[in-house]
Amino acid sequence: MEIWINPACSKCRSAVSLLDAEGAEYTVRRYLEDVPSPEEIRAVLGRLGLEPWDIARTQEAEAKELGLKDWPKDEASRERWITALAGHPKLIQRPIITAQDGTAVVARTDEAVRDAMGR
16 A cells, blocks of 8 residues: 655645554655656556546646646546646645555545555
């Protein structure tokens, strides 16, 4: 199991604390420093069953600068979104946990963290 975190994020710290309290084995990826490649983002999206716009933080200053809210959310624009997430990792929703069964979750709640641990 791997968790993508931003240590400055309270939801990320909460998820890590819960994993520790439950004795889970996991690897931490500080995705702002170890930026996921477009291929890794595609793989995580596949595991999540989501599209790139579903995990984009559109309220971030960088998103506003890019005009992300106005981008089309369709197959033709998918790669543009993935490229933006890889180029601006702050735009990636957090934390993301990749579970042992090959799935992933956006673990913003304790329930989602527990769900990932049970997979």
